[in-house]
Amino acid sequence: MTVKRCGMGLIVMAALAFPEAGAQSAAALAKLDAAQMSIPTARKKTFVGSPLTVQQNLQAGANYSRQVVSYQSDGLRINALLTVPNGTPPKGGWPTIVFNHGYIPPAQYRTTERYVAYQDAFARAGFITLKSDYRGHGSSQGEALGGYFAPDYTNDVMNALASLKADKRVNPARIGMWGHSMGGFLTLRAMVIDRQIRAGVIWAGVVGDYDQIINEWRSPVPASIPKSVLALRQKAVAKYGTPKANPTFWNTLAANSYLRNLGGPIQLHIGTADEDVPVAFHTSLTAQMKAAGKPVQSYVYPGDNHNLSRNLSTALSRSVAFFKANL
Numbered sequence: 001m002t003v004k005r006c007g008m009g010l011i012v013m014a015a016l017a018f019p020e021a022g023a024q025s026a027a028a029l030a031k032l033d034a035a036q037m038s039i040p041t042a043r044k045k046t047f048v049g050s051p052l053t054v055q056q057n058l059q060a061g062a063n064y065s066r067q068v069v070s071y072q073s074d075g076l077r078i079n080a081l082l083t084v085p086n087g088t089p090p091k092g093g094w095p096t097i098v099f100n101h102g103y104i105p106p107a108q109y110r111t112t113e114r115y116v117a118y119q120d121a122f123a124r125a126g127f128i129t130l131k132s133d134y135r136g137h138g139s140s141q142g143e144a145l146g147g148y149f150a151p152d153y154t155n156d157v158m159n160a161l162a163s164l165k166a167d168k169r170v171n172p173a174r175i176g177m178w179g180h181s182m183g184g185f186l187t188l189r190a191m192v193i194d195r196q197i198r199a200g201v202i203w204a205g206v207v208g209d210y211d212q213i214i215n216e217w218r219s220p221v222p223a224s225i226p227k228s229v230l231a232l233r234q235k236a237v238a239k240y241g242t243p244k245a246n247p248t249f250w251n252t253l254a255a256n257s258y259l260r261n262l263g264g265p266i267q268l269h270i271g272t273a274d275e276d277v278p279v280a281f282h283t284s285l286t287a288q289m290k291a292a293g294k295p296v297q298s299y300v301y302p303g304d305n306h307n308l309s310r311n312l313s314t315a316l317s318r319s320v321a322f323f324k325a326n327l
Contacts, residue, residue, distance in 0.1 A: 028143050029228055034236035036151045037253040042193045047155070049073075049162030052082060052130075058112065063087075064123045068111050069130075073159035074152070076141040080160060081111050081131040083123035084169060093171035095327040096164055097122050098190075098197075099131035100157055102181030102204075105224035106144035109137040115180075121316040122178070127323065128170055132160045147182050148206075148213065149232040157186050158193065165196075174198060174327045176264070178319065181277060181306065182206055188255040188266075188285075195263030199326035201319045203269045204306050208281035209254040211243035219276050256288055265295035267322045269315050271304025297322065 035041070050072035058066040061083060069082045085094055099122070101115055111133055122129050134153045136144025147153040157177075165172040176199040179187030184205020191197045208216065214233065221230065243250040251257040266289060270282040282298070289296035299318060301311045308315045 025143055025145070026228060028145055029232065032145065032150050032232060032235075034149055034232075034240060034253065035249075037149060037154075039189070039192055039252060039255060039258050042151065042154060042158070042189070045155075045158075047158040047162040049159045049164070049166060052080075052163055052167060055079060061120055061123055066123075071160060071163040073135065073156045074142075076135050078135060078140045078142075078156050078159070079111050079133045079138060081119065081129075083119060083129045085123070085126050085128065089169060090171070092173065093169055094128045095126070095174040095323070096128040096130070096170045096176070097323060097327075098157065098161055098164065098175065098177045099129050100177060100179035100183030100186045100190075101131060101134075102179075102183045103222065104137070105222065106134075106137045107224070109133065111138050117312070118178075118180075118316065121320055122323070125320045125324065127327075128164070130160055130164055132156055146229060146232075147185055149236055153182075153186055154189050154193075157190050161190065161194065161197070172196070176200060176323050176327050178202075178323075180204060185255075191263070191266070192255045192258040192261050195261060197263060199264040199266070199323060201267045201269070201322055203308060203315065203319075204271070204274055204277050204282075205268065205285075206277055206281060207256070207268075207285040208278070209243070209256045209284075210250040211247075212278075212281060212284065214243060216278055216280060218278075256285065259288055259292040259294055262292075262294050265297070265322075265326055267297040267299070267319065269299045269301070269308060269318070271301045271306065271308055271311070273303050274306045276306040 052069040054067050055070050056068040064083045064085045067082045070077045070079050119129050133140045134156045135142030164170045177187040178201045180203045184202035184207055187200050187202055188207050191200050240246050240249045268282055286298040304310045
């Protein structure tokens with residue numbers, strides 16, 4: 001299976017949006033402030049989620065059911081792809097994985113496309129999985145203003161988590177997260193916001209701090225991102241200064257500053273030929289995890305790309321085994 005390239009490039013930190021930004025988008029962008037990305041601010045929020053409402057029943061997988069469901073996030077209907085194992089759940093409910101996808105142009109995004117083989121691997125292994133579309137993607141309500149300078153996608157992930165915790169099929173004490181590229185950024189943020197997340201797996205993750213994201217991310221910027229969204233970076237730097245000039249502020253936005261608060265281990269994967277996300281992000285987080293005294297597994301695949309296409313089976317097997325051992 002081929003997954004859309006998820007690298008954002010130097011400016012993608014801004015966020016991912018519709019191919020064209022209209023008046024409503026301009027109004028939403030005007031309300032954004034980088035300070036809203038603060039980890040302490042996110043910890044003060046109450047994420048309540050909602051019941052998972054079935055929108056469409058899909059063809060079943062090998063040993064699991066598949067449905068398009070929806071949940072509520074900031075008053076918006078967010079769609080997601082849910083898989084549930086067949087049979088009798090273990091005591092307390094099924095172990096569960098929140099599945100955070102990487103960048104796909106929101107207007108092109110479809111709930112049932114991309115990451116199919118990835119999600120299938122975890123579903124076959126006996127995990128409930130939920131892949132959120134994020135707002136503004138596909139048929140989800142809201143605007144896709146991005147992950148790096150807007151808190152919206154983080155809120156969508158946290159509300160997906162809250163919805164799962166309240167679902168009777170789920171064991172709330174056995175929930176982990178998997179994230180690719182931008183989804184890795186969201187996974188790391190979620191894990192330092194909520195210590196109840198037991199384990200995380202990140203593939204080719206945007207897991208550098210903001211100094212690295214702003215100064216070391218040189219891959220091409222997707223043409224689908226409007227200039228008005230890209231300008232969020234300049235707006236933030238103009239107001240708060242650069243990460244080097246004002247590290248106190250920017251460190252509050254970076255999950256890397258809060259690794260001691262992680263509630264569980266992380267497994268990291270990346271290919272050395274990744275053209276979308278610097279390998280240095282992976283290397284730095286690995287070192288930071290060790291310095292914080294937190295368990296980390298690091299896998300670097302020589303010559304492989306952003307989607308780990310050459311080592312897909314190996315990476316999936318390692319990821320499944322990691323969740324089986326830690327959830």
